[in-house]
Amino acid sequence: MKPTRAIKTADTIFAIVQELQRRDGAGVTELANELGLAKSTVYDHLATLEQAEYVVKEGSIYRLGLRFLDHGTYVKDQFGMEEIVSPVIEQLAEEVNEAVWFVVEEHGRAVFLYSAFGERAVQTHARIGRRSYLHHLAAGKAILAMLPEERIEEILYRHGLPEQTSGTITDLDTLFEELETIRESGIAYEQDETVPGVSSVAAPVLFEEEVVGAIMVVGPSSRINGERLRESLPELIQGATNEVELKLTYE
Numbered sequence: 001m002k003p004t005r006a007i008k009t010a011d012t013i014f015a016i017v018q019e020l021q022r023r024d025g026a027g028v029t030e031l032a033n034e035l036g037l038a039k040s041t042v043y044d045h046l047a048t049l050e051q052a053e054y055v056v057k058e059g060s061i062y063r064l065g066l067r068f069l070d071h072g073t074y075v076k077d078q079f080g081m082e083e084i085v086s087p088v089i090e091q092l093a094e095e096v097n098e099a100v101w102f103v104v105e106e107h108g109r110a111v112f113l114y115s116a117f118g119e120r121a122v123q124t125h126a127r128i129g130r131r132s133y134l135h136h137l138a139a140g141k142a143i144l145a146m147l148p149e150e151r152i153e154e155i156l157y158r159h160g161l162p163e164q165t166s167g168t169i170t171d172l173d174t175l176f177e178e179l180e181t182i183r184e185s186g187i188a189y190e191q192d193e194t195v196p197g198v199s200s201v202a203a204p205v206l207f208e209e210e211v212v213g214a215i216m217v218v219g220p221s222s223r224i225n226g227e228r229l230r231e232s233l234p235e236l237i238q239g240a241t242n243e244v245e246l247k248l249t250y251e
Contacts, residue, residue, distance in 0.1 A: 012037065016045055017064065020055065025063035072129055079104070081212070082114060084247045089215060090116040092240045096233065098219035101126060103139035103202075104212065105147075108155035110140040113213070122220055124198055135161050135175055136168045138190035138202035139216035145182035146204045146211035152179070167192040187234040188214070192221055199224040201233045203241045207248045215240050 015035055020026055028046065032039045046062050049055040053067045076082070085102045093100040097118035103110050110132045117123075126132075134140030134155065144152055161170045169175045182188045191199040201224065202216035217224070217233055224233065 012041065013045055013049070016042065016049070017054070020062060020064050025058070025061045027060045027062070031062075076113065076128070079113065081248075084251065085114050085213075085215075085244055086116070088240050088243050088247075089114060092116070092215070092217070092236060093118040093121065095236055096217055096219075097121070098217050098224070099123070099126075101139065101216045101218065102205075103137065103143070103214050103216055105134065105140075105143045106131075108134070108158050110134050110137050110143070120219075120223075122198075122218075124195055124218065126218070132194075133159055133162060133164075136164045136190065136193040137216070138188045138200040138218075139214035141175075141178065141182055141190065142188035142202040142204040142214040142216075143211050145179040145188065146206065164194050165192055165196050167196075169193065185234075186238060189229065191225075191229075197221050199229065201229060201237055203234070203237045205241045205244050205248075207245060212248070215244070 012035075016031060019031055019034055023030070026034075028039050028042050031037070031046075032042045035042070046055060046057075050057055050062070054065050055062045056065045057063075081102075089100040089102055093116035095118075097120040099118070099121040100116045101112050102114040104113050105111070112126050112128055112130045112132070115126075115128060132140065134144050144155070147155075156172065156175075161168075161172070161175065163170050169178065178188075186203055188202045188204075189199075190202075194200075197220060198218060199221040200216050200218040202214045204211045205213045205215060215237055217237060
Protein backbone atom coordinates (compact mmCIF):
# COMPACT_ATOMS: atom_id res chain seq x y z
CA MET A 1 0.00 0.00 0.00
CA LYS A 2 1.37 3.40 -0.96
CA PRO A 3 2.10 5.64 2.08
CA THR A 4 -0.34 8.51 2.47
CA ARG A 5 0.64 12.14 2.94
CA ALA A 6 -0.38 11.92 6.61
CA ILE A 7 2.03 9.01 7.20
CA LYS A 8 4.87 10.86 5.48
CA THR A 9 4.17 13.88 7.69
CA ALA A 10 4.27 11.70 10.81
CA ASP A 11 7.54 10.13 9.66
CA THR A 12 9.05 13.59 9.28
CA ILE A 13 7.94 14.66 12.74
CA PHE A 14 9.39 11.52 14.34
CA ALA A 15 12.64 11.96 12.42
CA ILE A 16 12.94 15.54 13.71
CA VAL A 17 12.20 14.48 17.28
CA GLN A 18 14.78 11.68 17.14
CA GLU A 19 17.41 13.96 15.65
CA LEU A 20 16.78 16.63 18.28
CA GLN A 21 17.37 14.01 20.96
CA ARG A 22 20.49 12.63 19.26
CA ARG A 23 22.01 16.11 18.95
CA ASP A 24 20.83 17.47 22.32
CA GLY A 25 19.09 20.23 20.39
CA ALA A 26 19.61 21.71 16.93
CA GLY A 27 18.71 24.57 14.63
CA VAL A 28 16.55 24.54 11.50
CA THR A 29 19.45 24.51 9.03
CA GLU A 30 21.27 21.76 10.91
CA LEU A 31 18.18 19.56 10.94
CA ALA A 32 17.35 20.25 7.30
CA ASN A 33 20.86 19.31 6.17
CA GLU A 34 20.94 16.14 8.28
CA LEU A 35 17.47 14.91 7.27
CA GLY A 36 17.57 16.04 3.63
CA LEU A 37 14.53 18.28 4.02
CA ALA A 38 13.70 21.83 2.97
CA LYS A 39 14.30 24.38 5.74
CA SER A 40 10.72 25.58 5.37
CA THR A 41 9.45 22.03 5.99
CA VAL A 42 11.57 21.64 9.10
CA TYR A 43 10.53 25.06 10.38
CA ASP A 44 6.81 24.30 9.92
CA HIS A 45 7.12 21.01 11.80
CA LEU A 46 9.14 22.59 14.61
CA ALA A 47 6.57 25.38 14.92
CA THR A 48 3.82 22.78 15.24
CA LEU A 49 5.78 20.86 17.88
CA GLU A 50 6.51 24.07 19.78
CA GLN A 51 2.87 25.13 19.73
CA ALA A 52 1.91 21.71 21.12
CA GLU A 53 4.62 22.14 23.81
CA TYR A 54 6.73 19.19 22.63
CA VAL A 55 9.77 21.34 21.87
CA VAL A 56 11.13 24.56 23.31
CA LYS A 57 13.09 27.20 21.43
CA GLU A 58 16.19 28.77 22.96
CA GLY A 59 17.46 31.43 20.58
CA SER A 60 17.88 29.60 17.28
CA ILE A 61 18.11 26.16 18.92
CA TYR A 62 15.16 23.80 19.41
CA ARG A 63 15.18 21.21 22.20
CA LEU A 64 12.77 18.50 23.28
CA GLY A 65 10.31 19.72 25.91
CA LEU A 66 9.23 18.25 29.20
CA ARG A 67 5.91 17.25 27.64
CA PHE A 68 7.68 14.04 26.60
CA LEU A 69 8.44 13.33 30.26
CA ASP A 70 4.73 13.04 30.98
CA HIS A 71 4.34 10.40 28.27
CA GLY A 72 7.47 8.53 29.31
CA THR A 73 6.52 8.40 32.97
CA TYR A 74 3.02 7.26 32.09
CA VAL A 75 4.28 4.42 29.87
CA LYS A 76 6.82 3.31 32.48
CA ASP A 77 4.10 3.23 35.15
CA GLN A 78 1.73 1.34 32.86
CA PHE A 79 4.24 -1.49 32.52
CA GLY A 80 3.26 -2.34 36.07
CA MET A 81 6.32 -4.20 37.36
CA GLU A 82 8.27 -1.50 39.17
CA GLU A 83 6.99 -2.35 42.67
CA ILE A 84 8.05 -5.96 42.14
CA VAL A 85 11.33 -5.48 40.27
CA SER A 86 12.88 -2.39 41.86
CA PRO A 87 13.33 -3.75 45.43
CA VAL A 88 14.92 -6.91 44.01
CA ILE A 89 17.43 -5.15 41.76
CA GLU A 90 18.22 -2.60 44.48
CA GLN A 91 19.16 -5.46 46.81
CA LEU A 92 21.21 -7.07 44.05
CA ALA A 93 23.03 -3.80 43.30
CA GLU A 94 23.91 -3.50 46.98
CA GLU A 95 25.31 -7.05 46.98
CA VAL A 96 27.38 -6.77 43.80
CA ASN A 97 28.29 -3.05 44.06
CA GLU A 98 27.67 -2.61 40.34
CA ALA A 99 24.94 -1.24 38.06
CA VAL A 100 21.89 -3.46 37.71
CA TRP A 101 19.27 -3.08 34.97
CA PHE A 102 15.92 -4.62 34.20
CA VAL A 103 15.60 -4.75 30.43
CA VAL A 104 12.56 -5.62 28.30
CA GLU A 105 11.96 -6.17 24.59
CA GLU A 106 9.73 -3.98 22.45
CA HIS A 107 9.56 -3.96 18.65
CA GLY A 108 12.62 -6.21 18.59
CA ARG A 109 14.77 -3.78 20.58
CA ALA A 110 16.08 -3.85 24.14
CA VAL A 111 14.61 -1.14 26.37
CA PHE A 112 16.26 -0.21 29.67
CA LEU A 113 13.31 0.07 32.06
CA TYR A 114 14.43 0.00 35.72
CA SER A 115 17.84 0.54 37.32
CA ALA A 116 19.73 0.33 40.60
CA PHE A 117 23.32 1.27 41.37
CA GLY A 118 25.81 -0.11 43.87
CA GLU A 119 28.59 1.94 45.46
CA ARG A 120 31.12 1.10 42.74
CA ALA A 121 28.71 1.28 39.80
CA VAL A 122 30.08 2.83 36.63
CA GLN A 123 27.67 4.97 34.64
CA THR A 124 27.61 4.02 30.96
CA HIS A 125 25.48 5.38 28.11
CA ALA A 126 22.54 3.35 29.43
CA ARG A 127 19.59 5.29 30.82
CA ILE A 128 15.96 4.54 31.54
CA GLY A 129 14.11 4.43 28.23
CA ARG A 130 17.21 3.93 26.11
CA ARG A 131 16.71 1.51 23.22
CA SER A 132 19.42 -0.81 21.97
CA TYR A 133 19.90 -3.85 19.78
CA LEU A 134 19.37 -7.18 21.51
CA HIS A 135 22.23 -9.22 20.06
CA HIS A 136 25.14 -7.45 21.76
CA LEU A 137 23.69 -7.04 25.28
CA ALA A 138 23.75 -9.82 27.85
CA ALA A 139 20.14 -8.95 28.74
CA GLY A 140 19.21 -8.83 25.07
CA LYS A 141 20.68 -12.25 24.40
CA ALA A 142 18.95 -13.63 27.52
CA ILE A 143 15.62 -12.39 26.14
CA LEU A 144 16.29 -13.56 22.58
CA ALA A 145 17.16 -17.06 23.78
CA MET A 146 13.72 -17.47 25.35
CA LEU A 147 11.68 -16.24 22.40
CA PRO A 148 10.08 -18.57 19.84
CA GLU A 149 12.38 -19.25 16.89
CA GLU A 150 10.00 -17.51 14.48
CA ARG A 151 10.11 -14.34 16.59
CA ILE A 152 13.91 -14.45 16.81
CA GLU A 153 14.19 -14.69 13.03
CA GLU A 154 11.69 -11.85 12.61
CA ILE A 155 13.73 -9.59 14.93
CA LEU A 156 17.07 -10.41 13.31
CA TYR A 157 15.62 -9.96 9.81
CA ARG A 158 14.27 -6.54 10.77
CA HIS A 159 17.25 -5.20 12.73
CA GLY A 160 20.22 -7.26 11.54
CA LEU A 161 23.39 -7.70 13.59
CA PRO A 162 25.09 -4.29 13.47
CA GLU A 163 28.60 -4.15 14.91
CA GLN A 164 29.04 -2.06 18.06
CA THR A 165 32.65 -3.06 18.83
CA SER A 166 35.17 -5.52 17.42
CA GLY A 167 33.78 -8.05 19.90
CA THR A 168 30.15 -7.86 18.73
CA ILE A 169 28.67 -11.04 17.28
CA THR A 170 27.76 -10.29 13.66
CA ASP A 171 27.40 -13.87 12.38
CA LEU A 172 24.00 -15.59 12.61
CA ASP A 173 25.35 -19.09 13.19
CA THR A 174 27.57 -17.89 16.02
CA LEU A 175 24.67 -16.04 17.62
CA PHE A 176 22.32 -19.03 17.38
CA GLU A 177 24.97 -21.26 18.97
CA GLU A 178 25.28 -18.82 21.86
CA LEU A 179 21.50 -18.60 22.26
CA GLU A 180 21.35 -22.39 22.56
CA THR A 181 23.98 -22.29 25.30
CA ILE A 182 21.96 -19.60 27.11
CA ARG A 183 18.82 -21.75 26.96
CA GLU A 184 20.72 -24.60 28.60
CA SER A 185 22.41 -22.55 31.32
CA GLY A 186 19.88 -19.78 31.88
CA ILE A 187 22.71 -17.21 31.85
CA ALA A 188 23.91 -14.79 29.16
CA TYR A 189 27.28 -13.05 28.97
CA GLU A 190 28.63 -10.05 27.14
CA GLN A 191 32.28 -9.03 27.25
CA ASP A 192 33.29 -5.82 25.45
CA GLU A 193 30.56 -6.37 22.84
CA THR A 194 28.66 -3.12 23.47
CA VAL A 195 31.31 -0.79 24.90
CA PRO A 196 35.03 -1.62 25.08
CA GLY A 197 36.04 -2.31 28.66
CA VAL A 198 32.50 -3.02 29.84
CA SER A 199 31.03 -6.48 30.48
CA SER A 200 27.70 -7.78 31.72
CA VAL A 201 25.90 -10.89 32.93
CA ALA A 202 22.13 -11.45 32.68
CA ALA A 203 19.35 -13.95 33.23
CA PRO A 204 15.82 -13.95 31.79
CA VAL A 205 12.67 -13.41 33.85
CA LEU A 206 9.87 -15.77 32.88
CA PHE A 207 6.17 -15.55 33.70
CA GLU A 208 3.62 -18.09 32.50
CA GLU A 209 6.31 -19.62 30.25
CA GLU A 210 7.02 -16.34 28.46
CA VAL A 211 10.01 -14.05 28.84
CA VAL A 212 9.00 -10.67 30.28
CA GLY A 213 12.48 -9.19 30.64
CA ALA A 214 15.97 -9.83 31.96
CA ILE A 215 18.04 -8.72 34.95
CA MET A 216 21.55 -7.62 34.03
CA VAL A 217 24.64 -6.65 36.05
CA VAL A 218 27.00 -4.29 34.21
CA GLY A 219 30.49 -3.16 35.14
CA PRO A 220 34.12 -2.75 34.08
CA SER A 221 35.58 -5.83 32.40
CA SER A 222 38.48 -5.56 34.87
CA ARG A 223 36.01 -6.43 37.67
CA ILE A 224 33.51 -8.62 35.83
CA ASN A 225 35.72 -11.49 34.77
CA GLY A 226 36.98 -14.90 35.82
CA GLU A 227 35.17 -16.66 38.66
CA ARG A 228 33.02 -13.60 39.37
CA LEU A 229 31.80 -13.52 35.76
CA ARG A 230 31.13 -17.25 35.48
CA GLU A 231 30.04 -18.26 38.98
CA SER A 232 29.27 -15.73 41.70
CA LEU A 233 27.39 -13.15 39.60
CA PRO A 234 25.27 -15.75 37.73
CA GLU A 235 24.22 -17.30 41.04
CA LEU A 236 23.18 -13.94 42.50
CA ILE A 237 21.38 -12.85 39.32
CA GLN A 238 19.45 -16.10 39.04
CA GLY A 239 18.43 -15.71 42.67
CA ALA A 240 17.06 -12.26 41.81
CA THR A 241 15.19 -13.48 38.72
CA ASN A 242 13.68 -16.34 40.71
CA GLU A 243 12.45 -13.88 43.32
CA VAL A 244 10.82 -11.69 40.68
CA GLU A 245 9.20 -14.72 39.05
CA LEU A 246 7.76 -15.90 42.36
CA LYS A 247 6.39 -12.43 43.11
CA LEU A 248 4.79 -12.22 39.66
CA THR A 249 3.17 -15.60 40.24
CA TYR A 250 1.88 -15.17 43.78
CA GLU A 251 1.40 -11.45 44.43
